Structures are given as structure tokens and as C-alpha cells.
Amino acid sequence: MAHQHDLSADIRFEGVCVHYSASRWSKRETFRALHGLDLAIGTENLAVVGPSGAGKSTLIELLFGLRKPTLGEVYICGMALSTSSVKDRMELCKHIQLIPQEPHTSLNPYYTVRQILVEPMNNLGINEDQDKRISEALEAVGLDLKLLDYKPKQLSTGQAQRVAIARALVVEPCVLVADEPTSSLDPISRKQVLNLLEELQDKRSMRLILVTHDLDAAQTLCDHVLVLDKGRLAEYGTFDKVLGNPQHATTQSLIEAQQLSNSTHSNT
Numbered sequence: 001m002a003h004q005h006d007l008s009a010d011i012r013f014e015g016v017c018v019h020y021s022a023s024r025w026s027k028r029e030t031f032r033a034l035h036g037l038d039l040a041i042g043t044e045n046l047a048v049v050g051p052s053g054a055g056k057s058t059l060i061e062l063l064f065g066l067r068k069p070t071l072g073e074v075y076i077c078g079m080a081l082s083t084s085s086v087k088d089r090m091e092l093c094k095h096i097q098l099i100p101q102e103p104h105t106s107l108n109p110y111y112t113v114r115q116i117l118v119e120p121m122n123n124l125g126i127n128e129d130q131d132k133r134i135s136e137a138l139e140a141v142g143l144d145l146k147l148l149d150y151k152p153k154q155l156s157t158g159q160a161q162r163v164a165i166a167r168a169l170v171v172e173p174c175v176l177v178a179d180e181p182t183s184s185l186d187p188i189s190r191k192q193v194l195n196l197l198e199e200l201q202d203k204r205s206m207r208l209i210l211v212t213h214d215l216d217a218a219q220t221l222c223d224h225v226l227v228l229d230k231g232r233l234a235e236y237g238t239f240d241k242v243l244g245n246p247q248h249a250t251t252q253s254l255i256e257a258q259q260l261s262n263s264t265h266s267n268t
Contacts, residue, residue, distance in 0.1 A: 063076075096174075138166055
């Protein structure tokens, strides 16, 4: 029998290690993408930050069952992902959805926007009220229904990102995982998408797990922050606690990089 999932419950990483085997100069080496991660995510909106190679992408892959841990386990609502059935994982996808980093590469170039939005509902067995869900999702992201017959190449990058968000919304999840959702956007589109995500949190009571390099965006949308460094948990807590009194060199580097970026933009 499939579990009934309540995503107000927590997400837990218990002793999670992810190791990759890599060949370098004819030698087999082990790369540790995550190393001994212990973390419980409750009802907070969480930002996951860290430099490239910190393990952020691996964390997302684990959340969606795209990768199994080498050691340890990931639990969502008490369900161990590595041993869960396909049926249970499909049910879970109704409650947790991904907004990808690169919208154009994540959208099927041969599909219309309508087909893109219908696909996740068909995959998850959601057959009722599809048109209603589509119209409500497009309204929520500020897109006109006339775009339903467009293909991705006819969309701007900002529009494509909104379609990607709408695709996540049609299954009516209660948790959104956003992977650098503004990294490919111009400043105007970036601000619009951040405002949109903030509205979705308020109007739909959706929790957000935001993977980002942008501390300003993270503080706008999230109340807690997780700092990863070389696959390890460097710091975790509220923004006031972590950014107000950073204890790890990586946290300090991220703060300084954000300050430099803000200073550069203010002078242009």
C-alpha cells in the first residue's frame, strides 16, 4: 500500500555520503560529493548555499531519488528513498517538485507549452481538471493562455523559466526545490521571478528549498540557510545567526563575494 505523504513533515539526511569513482591520469580516485551529512529539514524555507563543487547538485539528486547514497539514508516523511517502491516515489512527486536551473534545456523543444504542462500530470496519473490546473498555474506565474500553443524556442528566457515553474505547479506540490532559478536571467527577469516565488510562498503556503549562490535572493525567500563546503555541512541556522556571526571561512567568503557583487552593480 502506498504511503500517505504529509510534506509538513521533515526531510532527513542521516549520515549521507556520496562517493564518485573518477579516473585521473590512469589512476582510480574517489571523489566525495557529500561526506557524512546529517540534516533535518522541518517546516522552514531553506537556502542551500556554497561554492561550486560543494555538493549542492548532489543534494538535489538525492532528494528526487536520482542518486542513491553510498552510505547513509535520505528520508522524506519517514520513507527511506533508497528502498522505496516506484509507486511510492511517484506519489511523492505530487508533493515535491523541481524548478531547474536552465529552463530552455529542461523544456522539450518539440512540445508546445500545453504539452509540457500536461506531461507531469499524465505521468503522475492526475487526469481530472487538467485544463483548470493549467490555467491556474499560468495565471499564478503571470503568463497568457495564448502561449499554450508556443514552443520553447518562441519564448524568452524569462518566459521559459515561468513555464518551468508552472510545470511544477500543475501537480499542486507543497514543496518546491529551486535550483539556481535566476542564474540565467537578466536583472529585470530575475527580480520578477524572485517576486513570483515569494508570492507563491504566501498564496499557496508552499515551502521552498532554494539552491543558490545569491545570498540576497536567499534572504528574501528563506528563513534558514545551509552552507555546504566540499561535501560537508559547514554551517546551518537562521540567516541572522549564520550571516550575522559566520563561523566558517566558506560562509565569510560567500558574504564577501555578495558584498563585492552588490558594490559592482551599484557602480554600473
